[in-house]
Amino acid sequence: MRIGRIPYINCYPVYGAVDRGLVRLDGELVDGVPTVLNRKMREGALDVSVISAVEYATDASRYLLLPDLAITSDGPVRSVMMFSKRPAEALGGRRVLVSRSSMTSVALLELLFEHVWRAKPQFVPANAEVSDIDAFGREDHDARLVIGDAALLLNARLGAGASELPAGADYRHAYDLGAAWKTWTGLPFVFAVWVAQRTSDVQEALAVHGRLITSRNWGLEHRDVL
Numbered sequence: 001m002r003i004g005r006i007p008y009i010n011c012y013p014v015y016g017a018v019d020r021g022l023v024r025l026d027g028e029l030v031d032g033v034p035t036v037l038n039r040k041m042r043e044g045a046l047d048v049s050v051i052s053a054v055e056y057a058t059d060a061s062r063y064l065l066l067p068d069l070a071i072t073s074d075g076p077v078r079s080v081m082m083f084s085k086r087p088a089e090a091l092g093g094r095r096v097l098v099s100r101s102s103m104t105s106v107a108l109l110e111l112l113f114e115h116v117w118r119a120k121p122q123f124v125p126a127n128a129e130v131s132d133i134d135a136f137g138r139e140d141h142d143a144r145l146v147i148g149d150a151a152l153l154l155n156a157r158l159g160a161g162a163s164e165l166p167a168g169a170d171y172r173h174a175y176d177l178g179a180a181w182k183t184w185t186g187l188p189f190v191f192a193v194w195v196a197q198r199t200s201d202v203q204e205a206l207a208v209h210g211r212l213i214t215s216r217n218w219g220l221e222h223r224d225v226l
Contacts, residue, residue: 001027001200001208004037004049006192008148010071010079011050012226013219014212023215027208033101033148034192047200048208052103053190063195064202066209069216071192077178080105080191081151083158083171084143088117094142097126102147104191108177109145116184133157137168144169 003025005015017023030037030046038055040046041063050071056063073080080102084091091113098106106123113119127139133150146154157164158174165171181189194212196205219226 001047001204002045003027003029003208004040004046004051005029005031006034006037006050006148007031008079009152010148013223014050014069014216016219016222016226017215018211022218023211025208025211025215026204035101035103038103041195041197044197044199046197048194048196048205050192050194052192054103054107056193056195062198064198064200064205066194066196066205066212069194069209069212070190072188072190073178073182074188075179075182076176077189077191078155078176079149079151080108080145080147080177081155082109082143082145082175082177083154083169084173084175085170086142087173088113088143088175089119091117091121091143092119094121095124095140096121097139097141097144098123099145099147100125102191105145105147105177108181108189112175112177112180112184116180134166137166137170143173144171 005011018025030040032040034052037046037049038051041049041051056065082088098109110123113121121143124141126144133154136144155174158171178189194209
């Protein structure tokens with residue numbers, strides 16, 4: 001089995017016991033950001049993977065949804081953030097850089113602008129790699145969607161003071177998209193889900209799923225180790 005994995009810290013619990021040899025996973029782990037794993041699953045290059053919730057919703061007939069395993073938030077998520085030089089409501093017509101790595105986060109951001117912040121910015125795909133936060137200030141923008149480990153790191157820098165931010169990234173506002181969604185709807189949010197190809201061997205896929213659940217349970221009990 002070819003098994004997709006997002007190499008972000010919020011996935012560490014799912015694979016922690018696998019990486020340490022405590023849970024055996026019969027298959028090849030393939031790392032990739034969400035958009036890459038989406039494409040590989042769409043092309044049939046992976047058998048089981050975590051994918052964007054939007055990818056699943058777009059073509060649910062292609063995938064078998066694996067239960068009790070997802071990247072979700074019930075309030076602040078911390079790893080999906082918009083950093084801005086001005087209030088979100090004042091970003092109409094302004095350049096908002098969006099991550100090329102996540103479909104769901106971009107869709108969520110568009111919904112928040114339309115229904116919560118009531119502004120119509122100019123969404124522009126970012127050039128800088130999602131992990132290269134020191135390059136963020138080199139692109140012309142008023143706000144930026146940042147996901148994964150980079151969002152956690154940039155949030156920490158913002159908390160430490162403006163002097164810790166990259167040159168040109170003078171962010172005065174930070175918006176946690178999980179918190180914004182919860183305030184708007186009162187509901188949790190699902191960013192990503194684990195799925196199998198419907199054409200894959202179902203028993204093998206379910207066996208992988210069971211081992212991932214076992215690894216996840218170990219990971220949640222050993223977050224200090226992770």
